[in-house]
Amino acid sequence: MIVLKYKDGEKPEKLAPKAKANMEHCANFLVSMVEKYGKAVLEEIETEEQVIKE
Numbered sequence: 237m238i239v240l241k242y243k244d245g246e247k248p249e250k251l252a253p254k255a256k257a258n259m260e261h262c263a264n265f266l267v268s269m270v271e272k273y274g275k276a277v278l279e280e281i282e283t284e285e286q287v288i289k290e
Contacts, residue, residue, distance in 0.1 A: 242248065
């Protein structure tokens with residue numbers, strides 16, 4: 237579970253433009269990593285699950 241801590245302890249009504257840009261940049265990075273490595277990681281997990289079942 238992720239707990240966010242806000243300045244002054246309260247969630248702001250709107251994000252600052254810089255914070256929003258940083259979040260969008262991070263989200264784009266995560267999407268690109270999933271697109272790049274997702275299939276390989278899933279194949280590795282499936283292989284490990286098959287080994288465990290045997």
